[in-house]
Amino acid sequence: MDFNALKPQATLTELFDADPQRFSRFSARLDDILFDYSRTTLTDDTRAALLAHLEAQDFGSKREAMFAGAKINTTEDRRVLHTALRMPEGSTLIADGEDIAAEILSSRAACYAFAEAVRSGAYANGAGEPFTDVVNIGIGGSDLGPLLVAEALKLHMTGPRLHFVSNVDGAALTDVFNTCDPTRTLFIIASKSFSTIETMETAKVALARLKGIVADASVHFAALTSKPEAASAQFGIPAERCFGFGDYVGGRYSVWSPIGLPLMIGLGSDVFGDFLAGGHEADSHFREAPLAENIPVLMALVGVWHRNVCDYASRCVVPYDQRLALLPQFLQQLDMESNGKRVTVEGAPVAHATSPVVWGSAGTNAQHAYFQMLHQSNDVQPVEFMVAAENHSEGLDGLQNILLANCLAQAQAFARGRSTDEAKALMIADGMDEATADALAPHRTFPGNRPSTLTLYRKLTPRTLGRLIAMAENRAFTEGVFWGINSFDQWGVELGKVLATAMLPHVTGEADAPDPMMAGALAHLRAL
Ligand SMILES: O=P(O)(O)OC[C@H]1O[C@H](O)[C@H](O)[C@@H](O)[C@@H]1O
Numbered sequence: 001m002d003f004n005a006l007k008p009q010a011t012l013t014e015l016f017d018a019d020p021q022r023f024s025r026f027s028a029r030l031d032d033i034l035f036d037y038s039r040t041t042l043t044d045d046t047r048a049a050l051l052a053h054l055e056a057q058d059f060g061s062k063r064e065a066m067f068a069g070a071k072i073n074t075t076e077d078r079r080v081l082h083t084a085l086r087m088p089e090g091s092t093l094i095a096d097g098e099d100i101a102a103e104i105l106s107s108r109a110a111c112y113a114f115a116e117a118v119r120s121g122a123y124a125n126g127a128g129e130p131f132t133d134v135v136n137i138g139i140g141g142s143d144l145g146p147l148l149v150a151e152a153l154k155l156h157m158t159g160p161r162l163h164f165v166s167n168v169d170g171a172a173l174t175d176v177f178n179t180c181d182p183t184r185t186l187f188i189i190a191s192k193s194f195s196t197i198e199t200m201e202t203a204k205v206a207l208a209r210l211k212g213i214v215a216d217a218s219v220h221f222a223a224l225t226s227k228p229e230a231a232s233a234q235f236g237i238p239a240e241r242c243f244g245f246g247d248y249v250g251g252r253y254s255v256w257s258p259i260g261l262p263l264m265i266g267l268g269s270d271v272f273g274d275f276l277a278g279g280h281e282a283d284s285h286f287r288e289a290p291l292a293e294n295i296p297v298l299m300a301l302v303g304v305w306h307r308n309v310c311d312y313a314s315r316c317v318v319p320y321d322q323r324l325a326l327l328p329q330f331l332q333q334l335d336m337e338s339n340g341k342r343v344t345v346e347g348a349p350v351a352h353a354t355s356p357v358v359w360g361s362a363g364t365n366a367q368h369a370y371f372q373m374l375h376q377s378n379d380v381q382p383v384e385f386m387v388a389a390e391n392h393s394e395g396l397d398g399l400q401n402i403l404l405a406n407c408l409a410q411a412q413a414f415a416r417g418r419s420t421d422e423a424k425a426l427m428i429a430d431g432m433d434e435a436t437a438d439a440l441a442p443h444r445t446f447p448g449n450r451p452s453t454l455t456l457y458r459k460l461t462p463r464t465l466g467r468l469i470a471m472a473e474n475r476a477f478t479e480g481v482f483w484g485i486n487s488f489d490q491w492g493v494e495l496g497k498v499l500a501t502a503m504l505p506h507v508t509g510e511a512d513a514p515d516p517m518m519a520g521a522l523a524h525l526r527a528l
Pocket residue numbers: 139140141142190191192193194195196199250251252337490493494
């Protein structure tokens with residue numbers, strides 16, 4: 001596709017001045033969720049051109065192939081069926097004779113049963129006491145999704161306290177042993193591959209420490225993995241506490257699977273069920289809504305517009321919702337690991353940019369950190385605003401209105417900017433003399449025409465969180481189809497995993513430096 005032929009011809013203010021209906025023609029809804037992309041420079045023609053390109057990639061059949069369980073992850077010869085994990089009871093899905101729905105629903109039932117047993121104390125420690133704390137040991141997709149949901153739905157937590165240990169430096173594990181009663185703590189080893197060195201080694205340390213404290217440490221362990229036999233062999237965890245899932249669930253898409261067990265324990269199966277139902281609802285929208293009203297598809301078109309036509313290297317995600325503060329990190333893995341690729345599904349070079357850098361943090365805090373750069377540097381980064389109409393808690397309407405006002409004012413300011421003349425006139429109206437106003441005006445000028453999108457929802461409920469995360473997943477899929485890449489492998493990460501293991505003997509001094517490139521740093525390390 002010739003992206004250069006699509007370059008925007010009008011600014012955001014010109015587009016709004018020319019079309020009073022712009023908001024309604026450049027926004028879409030799913031019940032209470034609004035996706036407003038009117039403050040991007042997309043026009044009818046350019047949106048139609050991008051949609052036509054997407055359809056020319058056979059988008060509709062590729063989307064259905066994913067939902068039906070075709071092996072669309074060709075480099076790993078795998079199905080991509082995280083969407084099936086949020087199917088309601090009574091659903092059917094058979095792929096190549098394999099009853100996927102039965103497998104998923106029975107694994108979900110086993111997780112729910114264990115979660116409820118931990119919550120009620122029916123599954124207890126060796127002394128028959130209920131567990132007070134649950135520690136998830138996992139990294140990447142075996143950490144970010146559950147951690148995000150645990151933070152987002154903190155007010156819905158009714159079970160034991162949840163803790164997340166991911167980094168191999170042991171900091172979080174030390175905190176767990178310092179703050180929890182280990183005799184009342186359940187450790188969950190979460191690793192799809194059951195071979196990630198950070199998770200395996202951290203879990204071994206936890207097991208060794210616990211062995212010095214309780215008579216039967218294995219009671220304190222459960223495993224979430226697609227390699228349950230490895231969990232039993234390496235940690236002695238009995239089969240009934242190894243919760244498996246198929247290799248058709250990618251790590252970064254796995255929060256809906258047994259990887260969500262800590263959430264099921266903390267939230268209870270009903271609340272977790274609402275989260276799944278929200279995800280399923282978003283899937284139905286993705287499969288059924290016309291493309292021009294389909295929120296994940298429109299999000300993807302905006303993504304492509306900004307990355308490939310406007311050449312913006314990043315997108316900044318700013319939820320004005322403290323409980324979504326970890327969403328940018330979650331999306332970083334989801335988008336950059338899925339779509340940070342340079343060859344097509346067929347292995348040919350991709351001729352254009354793919355995933356932008358995804359970054360951001362919660363607003364309004366973000367305003368007081370890096371919005372200066374977003375408003376006035378020469379590099380334009382589109383911003384994705386998110387905000388709820390209602391606060392999570394009662395009695396905070398006043399605060400919520402301030403939050404909303406900030407969010408909307410920022411979106412408006414990025415789009416409109418402030419001209420040098422306007423800046424000067426404001427200063428003179430404030431009593432400043434002309435010469436000083438002249439000198440300061442360039443510094444107080446905002447170029448404007450900086451695009452943003454706005455996702456507005458009623459309240460961050462479990463169902464809404466499920467809808468928002470599933471929409472983000474479906475957006476990543478759609479962008480991948482647009483770019484012609486495989487969004488479901490991650491060979492770039494695999495390289496790092498292998499090389500770190502190879503580097504270990506050089507760090508411990510068992511082997512000499514592997515090459516001159518690392519010799520200096522290793523020599524310095526050995527001398528310390
Ligand atoms: O769940 P695990 O097999 O331990 O993998 C944990 C993580 O490892 C790597 O970083 C992969 O790129 C991620 O996609 C994965 O989520």
